Structures are given as C-alpha cells and as structure tokens.
Amino acid sequence: MKILVSGFEPFGGSRVNPTEQLIFDLQSLSFSGVEIRTVLLPVVFDECARLLIEEIRSFQPDAVLACGVAGGRADITPERIAINMKHIAEDAPYPDNAGVRPHEQPIEEDGQDGLFTTLPVSRMVKTMREAGIPASISYSAGTYICNNTMYVLLNEIKKTANAMLGGFIHFPASPEMAAAKPGMPSMSQESMLRGLKVMIEVTIEELRALEHHPKRQVGSCSM
C-alpha cells in the first residue's frame, strides 16, 4: 500500500511553512505495511499541481493527502470540495510566488465546476476529535494554490477513472506565524503531526476496507 503526502514551500512573506516541516517530520513515523512518500510543492499556480501529478504517475499511490496552511483557521480542516477557479482578489496582500494574480479563471477549461474529495473526511475529523485534536470539515478550499492543487488532483482521479483516494487538508498557522499576527489562531507542529498521523491511519483503514469491498464506484464521494 502506498500513500503520497505533499506540503508547500513558504509564501506570503513567511520564512517557513508548517506543512514543509510536517512532511519532513512524517519521515520519522512508520505505518505497518505502508510506503509513505512525500513531495514539496511550489506556491505557483498550475506548477504546484503539475509536480504533484508527475509524482503520482511515477509513484502510483493508493491515496494522496495534499497539505497546506490556511492562516486564520483554528483547527485542522480536511476539504470537502475543490472548485474550478483560480482567483486572487485585487486587495489580497500577495500574488503567488511567481508574481501571478489570476482573475476568476478556470483551472481546467472543460472541467466540472466542483469536485468532491475522495478521502474519508468525516471519519478523519471524528477520529481526530476523539484523539483531542481540533478538527472540522471545510466546505471551501478558497481559490488560491491549495484549491488549484486539490482540483487538479481530483480531476486527474476522475479523468483516469482511478479508484485512488485523494484530497486536501488545511492546517492552521504555526505558533511562529501567529506570534507575528496578534489574535491569529495557531497549532503546534506536534499537534499537526499527530493530526496527520491520524488522517493517514484512517485513510489506511479505508483503503483496507475497499480492498474487501471492491465494488466501490470510481470517483464517488467517500463521505
């Protein structure tokens, strides 16, 4: 069984990105019978996703958990849906790391408007909460790089009629980021890593359950 986990480079003036640290720390954990691979993505529209898709094609994982930061959120938020739109508002503080600021453009010309995650997000949230880790389902991944990555990932699954589980998880700001923005909620690297571990374990359970009930429809919503 193979699982791919992605994180992002720093952006928006930060020197660090907790998801970069997360995929580094993940390498010290082991999951019995499961090969974990990690990949660091650039904060650049389309390139973020292109790199992830390349990695998927070479590694052929059973599940992909793409991870990013949502400054301002207080808990770990697996995303329910990605939308077919790239957009950075005129008054947003930063363009992407290549200086691009798209205005309400489609990600895929002929793509569907929205695509549901195929990760078991409800069970992920329930299990994290039971483990004392703050978590909620989010119904909007925004219109930036994170949504871009998630949409392309889910579109690839749909296009290739792949049974792969895939989706995106947003993490809060790190304490270091929040220390520079009074009032911003944060989460410790340790809690984030515990949350990621729980989400990987729930994904493994789901994959094992699917092995024994292989009739599950491709691309349907595993809620």
Added chain:
Amino acid sequence: MKILVSGFEPFGGSRVNPTEQLIFDLQSLSFSGVEIRTVLLPVVFDECARLLIEEIRSFQPDAVLACGVAGGRADITPERIAINMKHIAEDAPYPDNAGVRPHEQPIEEDGQDGLFTTLPVSRMVKTMREAGIPASISYSAGTYICNNTMYVLLNEIKKTANAMLGGFIHFPASPEMAAAKPGMPSMSQESMLRGLKVMIEVTIEELRALEHHPKRQVGSCSM
C-alpha cells in the same frame, strides 16, 4: 528570590484545566537562584482569592503570577487591569463551581474601580513574541473568578504597600477542550509552558532591576 504561580481547578463541564497541568509541569523547570511555589485555586468566587492571599502571607513571594483559561482567545494574554466587579450574565452557561451567579457586585466594598497589574506585561508579551509564542496584552480580565482573583491580589498589594509584582495571565483553551468545540482556538501544553517560562524569566529580570533601583514607587504601573 521567590515566585508564586497559581492555576485553577477544572470548571464549566471540562474534566481538565490546562493551568492545573501548567503548574504541575512547572515543577520540572528550575530558575537559578529562584524558589518557585505553586498553588491550585478553586473556581469559587472569593474563595479563589482567599486561598491565594493565605499562600502569599505564608510564602512571602517577590512576585505572583496567577494563571487561568480564557476559552476563545488565541494567544497568551497577560491582563492589564482588574475591575471591582463580580458578575455572571444571566445567559452565561455556568455559575461558579459553588453554584453562585453574582450580579454586578463589588469585590471589595471600598475598593477602587480598577487596579493595574504590577507585572511587566509589555515586556512579557514582546519577549514571548520574539520566542515565537503568540501573545497579546488584554485590557479586560472579565468579571468571573479570574478577575476576582486578580483584583483581590492587586488590592492586597496596594493595601499592604507591598512592592510585590503581581498580576493575572489568561491562556487559550487546550487542544482537548477545542476538539469538543469546533472553531475554538487552542494552544498546546508545551507552548503554554514555554510562554509561562518566558514570563517568569522576564519577571525575574524585572525583580533584579528593581533591586538595583529600589526607588520604584509601590503600586505604580510597571508597563
């Protein structure tokens, strides 16, 4: 040099209180040349403060850091001022742990309306932020047990013309508390302990500076 640190028992339906854990964990830290004592206070109006004052009279500390939880806040918030009022709103979910729900009563019949902390709260916040720990000064400790404890502490310092540094620090909910209230910000026990350590160190520096400049006025605001 002697420093007293207080925490609170659980309340409001929680089984744990992160400040109870904090004063327990504090016992594993050491500060050169400083004796630290801790005390656990009940979440009961007036009794909370009575116990703290008893401890102060027996231990004779140079500084008192009283600690409590403010669910909903995202960072560590040293309080600037305590007010002479006990009040739990009619629609608040819980009375104190003795079932009491006071309505806009004075804490001390002839006390001043408000009393500033004598802890170096600005430097505490600045130093915590530099250490990557989210922190802000708060200008309201509320009207519950925490404010009650802080007011009685500061009133004791004022009445006895004591040069003791004293004040109250609010901490965010623990991850466990936040996991039960989706969207509530939290902070890990490790970050809280690091913050408390920084605040004690800044207090020690302030006390040492005062030893060499003893003309500091009693009860003035050490901002």
Added chain:
Amino acid sequence: MKILVSGFEPFGGSRVNPTEQLIFDLQSLSFSGVEIRTVLLPVVFDECARLLIEEIRSFQPDAVLACGVAGGRADITPERIAINMKHIAEDAPYPDNAGVRPHEQPIEEDGQDGLFTTLPVSRMVKTMREAGIPASISYSAGTYICNNTMYVLLNEIKKTANAMLGGFIHFPASPEMAAAKPGMPSMSQESMLRGLKVMIEVTIEELRALEHHPKRQVGSCSM
C-alpha cells in the same frame, strides 16, 4: 423581461425571517420594463426547491435570485457555488422545519458535485460596495436548505440547457435576531433591500448585454 425572487419562512426558533420581509418590501419597488415575481419557500429539504422549480416552470423567468439568511455573516454574500450534499451536523441546534436531519446525502443522485452560479456575482458585489453596502462573494452556501435550493435551481438550468441566470444570495441576521444573540453581526432591512435592488439592477444589465451577445454558452460561469 421577468425576474423571480424567493425568500424563506422563519426557522431555528426565530419568529421572523428578514428574507420574507425582503420579498414583501420588494413589491413596492419597480424596475422599468421588468416584471418581478416573488415566492416564499418552506425551510424543508427538497420541498424548498420543488416549490421554486414549479414557480420557474409557470413564470418562465429570465433570472432567479433565491435569498436566505446566514446568521453570523456581516455582509451580503452572493454564493459562487452549490454542492450536491444535504447535511445537518449532529450537534447543530435545529433540524429543518419538518424535523429532518440528513447526513451527507446527495441532493441529486447523478448530479455533479458542484454547480457554479450563473448570476454576475462579482459585478453584484462590486456595485453594492460602491453604493456603500457591505458585500462579499461567498464560496460556500453550506449544506442546509439554502444550498439545497441553490443546487436544485442550478441543476434545473443545466438539465434544461436553459440560459437563465440563477443563484443564491445570503443576507446577515436582522437587528432583531442579533439583539437576542450578543455579538452577532446584523444588517438593517433597509440596507438589505437596497442591496437586493442593486443586485436586481446588475442582473437586468447582464440580461440586456446577453440579448445583444446571444452566443454566451449555456450554463457557463458568468463571473
């Protein structure tokens, strides 16, 4: 030119719903060359949408603006996307007005995961702001009755290959609702009506522009 505007009955323990008042007040406004019809919808899953679709089939409007309340939001929020899910969380205070509490069910068995509004939401928001009315685009209409209504409306447009403009607009709580929930943002009935008027005017402009450029693709996103 014909425009249909819907509002909702009270729900969640409120005796009033500002969108019921809105569609009542709307009847005193006139838009040159445009027939406005209004319809009040029940807060019941599926029935809300069934009634709206019936009204659409009989009235044959060029545009539909469905309106609802999102308690907690501070500004008028035209929704970008509806998702194919009915869900009321276990810990949510209220089921729908028929007592139903669906758990992550699809609205349309074979429907797409998400459907973009065909209303000119960006221009609506820009024009409201210029008129001094607080407004933002929202990227999640939730998983309750409002999203249910919006999804069925957009799915009807898609299924019938209709060029009709349609979408959903969330309004803040009324001052009366907020007076019972301290800290909840609100908006006056007058501001909401001014906002609705602006949104109808922008929709009329869009319809007139489309008349002269009839090649616009059915169901595409008019952003």
Added chain:
Amino acid sequence: MKILVSGFEPFGGSRVNPTEQLIFDLQSLSFSGVEIRTVLLPVVFDECARLLIEEIRSFQPDAVLACGVAGGRADITPERIAINMKHIAEDAPYPDNAGVRPHEQPIEEDGQDGLFTTLPVSRMVKTMREAGIPASISYSAGTYICNNTMYVLLNEIKKTANAMLGGFIHFPASPEMAAAKPGMPSMSQESMLRGLKVMIEVTIEELRALEHHPKRQVGSCSM
C-alpha cells in the same frame, strides 16, 4: 434637565464618522422636559477631553453621553470602565489626528487606574435589546481617544464630587465604512439613532429616579 451628547470627527482615513452624523440627527428628536446639547470632538489625545470638559462647565448638564466608533464590533457597546492609560500600539495603522502615538502613558498623573461609568449601562443594554437593537456591555474602551475622553470625563465627575451621570458608548462601523473592509460588521445610521434615543430615555428615567431618592452616593457605580 440637561443632557450633553458628544460625537467625533472622522479619523483613520475615513471621510465620515457615524457619531458625527448621530449628533446631527439627534437635533431632530425631542425629549419632553429635557434640553439636549451636542458637541463634536477632535480625534486628538487630551484635546478631545479638554473640549468636552469646557462644554460641561458651561452647559452644566445632568448627564453626559460621549459617543465614538469601534470598528469591528457588531453591536452598540456602552463602556463599563475607563483606564488611566494612553497607548497606540507600534503596529496600529494610525496615530491620532495630530500625528501623536503615545506609549503607555498615564492620562492623569495622580488618577486612579480605572473609573467606572456612572451611566445605567445594564439597563441601557437591556432596553435596547428589548427594542430589537443589538447591544452589549463592553469592559474595555481601549487605550485610544475614546478611553481618553471617557477617563477625563469620569475623573472630572469624581474630582468635583459631582452627581452627574457620565460615560462612553461605542457604536459599530457604518455600512459605508464596512463596504470598504469586507467582513467588518456594521450598523445602519437609523439603528444607531434608535439606540441613542433609547439610551437617552433610560438616562432620563434614571435621573428622575435619582431626584426622588437623592441619597445616591456621588461617583458610585449605577449598574
């Protein structure tokens, strides 16, 4: 019976201040047997209060309601306490209108740390809510011009052993201000004026009650 109501000039880049409009609109209301006078204050430390005190000395009112804006708050918030501190944080966007940015300075060298309002704020809030106007008591007026004005007003009452009712009321941003800051709560000018009217009526009732029970202690907290 005489009541003085103050408002503020625009500040912080805004062209208007809803409290300037409020005191203008107030002139069209009448309260039987009561003379209302209004005064517009500058957004400049100390000068704000100096002008108010001059007006008090010449007009000799029975009550003073000083009004200001607190951008970000959702309801009308009568303040409980003013504190003896002038402070604008280093990272705050604006100094006062004279370009001054004080750092944790006392307002009155020998003043008490905090001073309670003598307005009947609890009854004001209760009566506004019953009238469908969002309102809450606030326990911090901040450390800017508003708190400066409130502190000097209450200190004048205390120093002169005056039985005058006095205090400060914060109002939310206007819809125009909020339209420029997405997500900021606001309140219509009409609701603010209705709220101010209710607060003046409650103040008049309190003054009439005090006439018949003249033993009320000077400067005590009329909660």
